[in-house]
Amino acid sequence: MRINIKGNIRDILKFTKLIPERIERIQNASSDKITSDPINELAFKLHPDTQHLMISDIFNETKSTKTFKLVPDLDSNTRHVAYFRAGQYLSLKVDVIKGKDTYRITRPYSISSSPFEALKGFYEITIKKTEGGFLSEFAWQNWKVGTKIEASDPQGFFYYDPIRDKPSIIGLGGGSGITPFRSMAREITSGKMNANLTLFYGSSDEEDIIFFEEFSALAKNYPEKLKIINVLSCEIVTLAGCLEGFITADIIQTYADVNESSIFICGPQAMYNFLKTEIDSLNLPTKRIRQEMFGEIKNITQCEGFPLDKAENIYTIKVKMGKQYLEVPANATETVLVALERAKLAPPSRCRSGECGWCRSRLISGDIFISPESDGRRIADKKFGYFHPCSSYPISNLEIEVPTEF
Amino acid sequence: MTQITTNSSNQDKIRFYNVIVAGAGNGGLVAAATLARKGVKVLLLEQHNLPGGFASSFVRGRFEFETSLHELCSMGTSDEKEGVRRIFEDQLNIEASFIQVPEAYRVIIPEEELDVIIPFGVQEFTDAVEKAVPGSKKSVKNFWQLVEDIHNAIIYVGRSQGKVDRIEMLRNHANFIKTGGYAVDEVLDALKMPLKAQRIVTAYWCYLGIPTSRLSFTIFAGMLRTYIKGGGWVPRYRSHGFTTALDKRIRELGGEIEYNTRIEKILVKDGKITGVGTSKGEIIRTNHVIANISPTAVYNKIIYPQTEVPEIAYKLVNARTHGITLLVVYLGLDKSAEELGITDYSYFIYNKGSSDALYEEGTKELTKSHPAQATVCLNKAIPDCSPPGTSILYITTLFRPETWANVKVEDYFDLKTELATQLIDDFEQATNITIRNSIEEIEVATPITFAHYTKVYNGVIYGYENDVWDSVVNRLQSMNHEKYIDGLEFCGGFAEQGHGYSSSLDSGRLAALVTLQKLIESEEIGEIRK
Ligand SMILES: Cc1cc2nc3c(=O)[nH]c(=O)nc-3n(C[C@H](O)[C@H](O)[C@H](O)COP(=O)(O)OP(=O)(O)OC[C@H]3O[C@@H](n4cnc5c(N)ncnc54)[C@H](O)[C@@H]3O)c2cc1C
Numbered sequence A: 001m002r003i004n005i006k007g008n009i010r011d012i013l014k015f016t017k018l019i020p021e022r023i024e025r026i027q028n029a030s031s032d033k034i035t036s037d038p039i040n041e042l043a044f045k046l047h048p049d050t051q052h053l054m055i056s057d058i059f060n061e062t063k064s065t066k067t068f069k070l071v072p073d074l075d076s077n078t079r080h081v082a083y084f085r086a087g088q089y090l091s092l093k094v095d096v097i098k099g100k101d102t103y104r105i106t107r108p109y110s111i112s113s114s115p116f117e118a119l120k121g122f123y124e125i126t127i128k129k130t131e132g133g134f135l136s137e138f139a140w141q142n143w144k145v146g147t148k149i150e151a152s153d154p155q156g157f158f159y160y161d162p163i164r165d166k167p168s169i170i171g172l173g174g175g176s177g178i179t180p181f182r183s184m185a186r187e188i189t190s191g192k193m194n195a196n197l198t199l200f201y202g203s204s205d206e207e208d209i210i211f212f213e214e215f216s217a218l219a220k221n222y223p224e225k226l227k228i229i230n231v232l233s234c235e236i237v238t239l240a241g242c243l244e245g246f247i248t249a250d251i252i253q254t255y256a257d258v259n260e261s262s263i264f265i266c267g268p269q270a271m272y273n274f275l276k277t278e279i280d281s282l283n284l285p286t287k288r289i290r291q292e293m294f295g296e297i298k299n300i301t302q303c304e305g306f307p308l309d310k311a312e313n314i315y316t317i318k319v320k321m322g323k324q325y326l327e328v329p330a331n332a333t334e335t336v337l338v339a340l341e342r343a344k345l346a347p348p349s350r351c352r353s354g355e356c357g358w359c360r361s362r363l364i365s366g367d368i369f370i371s372p373e374s375d376g377r378r379i380a381d382k383k384f385g386y387f388h389p390c391s392s393y394p395i396s397n398l399e400i401e402v403p404t405e406f
Numbered sequence B: 001m002t003q004i005t006t007n008s009s010n011q012d013k014i015r016f017y018n019v020i021v022a023g024a025g026n027g028g029l030v031a032a033a034t035l036a037r038k039g040v041k042v043l044l045l046e047q048h049n050l051p052g053g054f055a056s057s058f059v060r061g062r063f064e065f066e067t068s069l070h071e072l073c074s075m076g077t078s079d080e081k082e083g084v085r086r087i088f089e090d091q092l093n094i095e096a097s098f099i100q101v102p103e104a105y106r107v108i109i110p111e112e113e114l115d116v117i118i119p120f121g122v123q124e125f126t127d128a129v130e131k132a133v134p135g136s137k138k139s140v141k142n143f144w145q146l147v148e149d150i151h152n153a154i155i156y157v158g159r160s161q162g163k164v165d166r167i168e169m170l171r172n173h174a175n176f177i178k179t180g181g182y183a184v185d186e187v188l189d190a191l192k193m194p195l196k197a198q199r200i201v202t203a204y205w206c207y208l209g210i211p212t213s214r215l216s217f218t219i220f221a222g223m224l225r226t227y228i229k230g231g232g233w234v235p236r237y238r239s240h241g242f243t244t245a246l247d248k249r250i251r252e253l254g255g256e257i258e259y260n261t262r263i264e265k266i267l268v269k270d271g272k273i274t275g276v277g278t279s280k281g282e283i284i285r286t287n288h289v290i291a292n293i294s295p296t297a298v299y300n301k302i303i304y305p306q307t308e309v310p311e312i313a314y315k316l317v318n319a320r321t322h323g324i325t326l327l328v329v330y331l332g333l334d335k336s337a338e339e340l341g342i343t344d345y346s347y348f349i350y351n352k353g354s355s356d357a358l359y360e361e362g363t364k365e366l367t368k369s370h371p372a373q374a375t376v377c378l379n380k381a382i383p384d385c386s387p388p389g390t391s392i393l394y395i396t397t398l399f400r401p402e403t404w405a406n407v408k409v410e411d412y413f414d415l416k417t418e419l420a421t422q423l424i425d426d427f428e429q430a431t432n433i434t435i436r437n438s439i440e441e442i443e444v445a446t447p448i449t450f451a452h453y454t455k456v457y458n459g460v461i462y463g464y465e466n467d468v469w470d471s472v473v474n475r476l477q478s479m480n481h482e483k484y485i486d487g488l489e490f491c492g493g494f495a496e497q498g499h500g501y502s503s504s505l506d507s508g509r510l511a512a513l514v515t516l517q518k519l520i521e522s523e524e525i526g527e528i529r530k
C-alpha cells in the first residue's frame, strides 16, 4: 500500500519542508527569557524547604504545658507561614545545647492553632514537658519570646478528608494529643471546616487538662458542632461534667454514634495500647479509624520479637554521610537516628515514627529491629536494603549510608 | 562520646567527574548506569531523597501507590525484546521484574455510545474495532500497514543519529515520508476510517497529551505499535522497584549518587561546561553534564553565567509548547476489585468524543467539569499489590499548567476535594461501579504536588508537545544543530525523544552514548569497558 494524504507531490513537499519550517519557527520565536514559574512558586508557598520562625508569645496552659506562638522570622526569607490542614504537624529542627555540646535534632509537633490562623500569619504549638525530655526540658529553660526556630513545611496525614471520612468525627485524645483536635475545633467552630467533632479527652489529673476553658467555651457556644467529654484517670474528680476512668468503648458509644462517624486517635503510646481492645470491640472497618503516629517507641524491649538478650549491648555503626566516613556507638534500645544525633550528625528526619520516609537510608550490612507498626517502608526499599533510622534499632554492628540534610 | 573519623572529609579538595548527571529521573538513572557500565567516572545528583522523579511510589496506611505509571511500552516480550527491556535486561541487567497488563484499554465515550474493550495484538485490535464499528476493518488494516512502514523508518532514523540519507528514505520509507508532515486526524481521514473507529483507535492520545488534530501521526503510530504489539507492562513493585534497582546497579558499577543535593548552577565558560554548583555550596568540576532537567529551566535559570546562553537557545524554548500536566486521585479501597465489580485494568472515560474538545476543557477554569480521565485498577495486573480484600484505583486527568497558576493557597485543599469528587462521580457514572463508600485512603496529587517533588518547570509532566513540526522525528534529525553548549546533553521527558517512561528511559541511554563518544574523541577517557 502506498498512501496519499493530500497528493503525492504535496505530501513529499510537506515532509521535506518540515526541517526548514522548524528552523524558521525557531528563528522567528521570541528570545525573551522565561522568568516566572507560577506552579513552582505556589508549590514553594505550600511546601517551603524550611520555615524560619520566631516565638512571638508564650502561654502557660498547665503546670507542664506551654503554647508557643510562632510567626515568620523577618530576618530570614520566610514571609508567611505555610497553609496546612487541621491535624498536620511541623517538624522542628533545633540546636539543643547541653554543656559544651550542641546537638541538632528534630521533633514533630502537631499545630495546635488552625489553618485560618496560619493565613493570618501564625502557628501555635503546644508542648508538654516530659520527664528527662531532651528537647522539652531545653525548650522550657531556653525558649523565650524572640527565640528563632526552624520548622519543616506542614506534614502528616492526620486530617479530615471530606471524601473519605464521615462528617461526624469522634476524637480520642490523650495528654498533649489534644493539639490536633484544637486545630480542628477552631476550624470547625469558625465555619471553615464542614464537620462536627465529639472529643473524648483523657487526662491523668484535673490540673493536667489542656485547653479546658477554651474547649468548654467552644462547646457551649457551638453545641451542634463540638462536644467535649473529659475523662480523668485520677482518684477524685471535682470538675462538673468530667468522667472518671479511661476512655472505653462503652463511654464512646454513650456519647456518639460510632457507626456514623470517623474516629481520629491521637495520644501517647500507652493510650494506643489501651484503646486497641476497646476499638477492636466496636468492629469498625479500618477506614473509619485514623490514628496519629506517636514518635519513637520508648520501650522497645516490650515489643514482641525484640531480642531481649541484646538489650544491654552497645554497637558500632559505620556511617557514610556525604563525603564523611564515621564510626558512632549505638545502644540497642535507642533508634539509629538517635545514635546519629548523639554523634552530632544531624541526618534528615521529620516524623520520627517510621512513616514519612524522610530519613530513608541504606543498610549496607548488619541487623536492625523494626516494630511492624512503625515500618512505613516501601516494598522495594525492604527488598533493596533501605531502612528508616527513626524506627530502627541496631541489634548488631551496622554499616550504613545516610543522606545529608537537604 | 567516642567518634572516630576514619577518613577525613577533605572538604577543600575540588572533586572532578567525567560526567555529572543532574537528576535521578528515568532518564538520569539510565544515563548514569550506562556511563558507569562503560567505566566512566560519573556522579548522579538528585534534589529529592529518592530516585525516580515521577517514577516513584508512596505509602498511605496499608497501601503503596504507584505515583505515575499506567503502563510501560517498548518492553516487548522475552522472545521479542524491545528497547526498554533490552536496556533493563541486556545492557544494565537490573533486578526488576515486570508484569503484563491484561488488556490495552477500555474506552467509554457516553456521548457517542461507545464502550469498547481493546485487547493487545494487531489482529485482536482490528477485530475489536470492526465489532464496535462494522465496516471499519479495511481502514484499520491499512492503518496497521502504515504503522509498520513507519516503524521500520523510525528504526532507520534512530540508528542514523541525526544523519539521515534522504535518497534511502524516499526509496525505502515512502509512507513514512508521505505521512510525516501530517497530524493523526489527517492521515486517518485519508484512510477513510469512520469517525467512530477513529475515536477508538486514537484513545491513547491522552498519553501523548495533545489533540489528534495536532499530534504528529508518526509519533502516535510509533507509540500505538509498541503498546499493541508488545503489550503494556507494570513493574512488580511499583516504579520505585525498578528505579531503586537502577540506583543499586549504578553503585555496583562504580557510579556515585548523592540525594538531597540540588544543582543550582551549571557552570559554563566560553561555551563549554566547566562544572556545577550545588545547593550544598560545593563546586564540582566536569566537562560534561547530562541534564534530566528541562531545557526551559536549564537555559533560563541554571546555566551560569546567563550570558553564556546564546539567544537561539531561548528561541528554541519559546518556539515550542510546554506539555500538559496532570491531577491524580489515588484511592485505596477496602474491597477487592471483584467485590466492587471492577473488571478492567485501564479505563479511558471521555465525556466528549473529540480530543480537541477534551484538550480545550483542560485549559478552562479549574472548577468546570474535566471530561477526560484515564483510570487504572492496579490489582487487575498485580492482584496482590494491596492486601487481600482491598484494591488500588487511580484516576488521572489532564490540565494545561496555566490553569493552576492563579490558585490561592487557601483554596488549594478544597479545590483538590472538588476535582477529586467530580472525577470519582464521573467514573461511577460511566462504569456503574460504586467506589465512593469503600475509600480507606485517598491522596490527590496536583501540578503543584509534582512541582513540589520534582521541581519540574511549571509542573509540566509531558515535556514539549509533539506537534507535527516538533515531533520526535524532527527533533532527532535536528539534534546535532540544536546543541548550544559544549558538553551539555539533555535526557528525560523534555529531551528529543519526548515524555513517557519508555522515551525518557531511552533518552538516558542516548545522552550517555553521545557523551561517551565525546569523552573518547576528546581523549578525556582512554579504554572503555565493553
Ligand atoms: C506527629 C506527632 C505530633 C506530636 N505532637 C505533639 C504535641 O503537639 N505536643 C507535644 O507535647 N508533643 C507532641 N509530640 C511528641 C513530641 O514530638 C516529643 O516526642 C515530645 O515533646 C518529647 O520530646 P523530648 O525531646 O522532650 O523527649 P524525648 O524525645 O523523650 O527525649 C529523650 C530522647 O532524646 C534522646 N537523647 C538524649 N540525649 C541525646 C543527645 N545528646 N543527642 C540526641 N538525642 C539525645 C534520647 O535517646 C531519647 O530518645 C508529637 C509527636 C508526633 C510523632
Ligand code: FES
Pocket: A348, A349, A350, A351, A352, A353, A354, A355, A356, A357, A358, A359, A360, A376, A388, A389, A390, A391
Ligand atoms: S523521620 Fe519519618 S520515617 Fe524517619
